[in-house]
Amino acid sequence: MVSYITSLNGGESDAYHILTRRIAPNRAANRDPSRYDRPEVFDPSRYLDDFQTSAEAATNSDVKKRDHFTFGVGRRVCQGMHLADRSMYLSIARLLWAFDFQKALDPEGNEITPDRWAVTEGLVMQPQRFPVKITPRSEERVRILRQAWRDCEKFLDDEKQWKELPKGIALPGYETASDEKM
Numbered sequence: 354m355v356s357y358i359t360s361l362n363g364g365e366s367d368a369y370h371i372l373t374r375r376i377a378p379n380r381a382a383n384r385d386p387s388r389y390d391r392p393e394v395f396d397p398s399r400y401l402d403d404f405q406t407s408a409e410a411a412t413n414s415d416v417k418k419r420d421h422f423t424f425g426v427g428r429r430v431c432q433g434m435h436l437a438d439r440s441m442y443l444s445i446a447r448l449l450w451a452f453d454f455q456k457a458l459d460p461e462g463n464e465i466t467p468d469r470w471a472v473t474e475g476l477v478m479q480p481q482r483f484p485v486k487i488t489p490r491s492e493e494r495v496r497i498l499r500q501a502w503r504d505c506e507k508f509l510d511d512e513k514q515w516k517e518l519p520k521g522i523a524l525p526g527y528e529t530a531s532d533e534k535m
């Protein structure tokens with residue numbers, strides 16, 4: 354459960370809303386041994402015959418056909434899963450196109466396998482820092498990446514936030530820095 358407090362009347366009175374929301378134990382559900390064979394193992398073949406999008410799986414009335422529970426469950430299920438799915442697909446595909454990922458080596462030349470249980474604490478967990486060897490797959494790919502970054506940079510300010518909206522992105526009500534100047 355997560356609780357948070359908001360003031361009423363924009364903070365001008367002493368009244369408060371105390372709101373509580375339930376976050377489902379997604380991590381435990383994802384590791385349910387009655388659903389998944391060897392749940393701790395990274396095994397993409399588990400999804401070979403599953404052609405559902407995250408949204409279709411999340412609303413499948415047969416819970417046994419849900420692929421995973423990472424986006425939550427029920428009415429408060431993640432609204433951003435469509436964007437998250439696509440963003441992760443593009444990011445991962447591009448990283449694999451550009452780089453080779455290998456385990457780092459210790460001083461004796463042995464591969465260092467990260468401990469899968471070494472995660473940060475908190476409501477949202479992520480792996481603790483671990484060494485890894487990332488190598489560009491070719492000089493040509495490095496050149497393309499550097500050019501892509503230069504192309505992006507012109508849209509970013511000193512804090513790497515958008516100062517200009519790239520062409521073709523329609524966000525109603527969004528004003529770019531250059532719009533404000535006009």
Ligand code: HEM
Nearest residue numbers: 375376377423424425426428429430431432433434436437
């Ligand atoms: C991999 C990326 C993401 C993960 C794993 C994730 C996961 C979650 C989870 C677990 C919840 C709570 C669901 C529940 O209460 O059971 C949630 C809620 C939510 N997420 Fe995401 N999320 C992701 C990306 C995004 C993105 C990109 C957006 C928006 C663009 C987004 C917008 C929201 C919103 C608005 C809610 C609240 C929905 C509600 O309370 O009705 N999420 N998300």
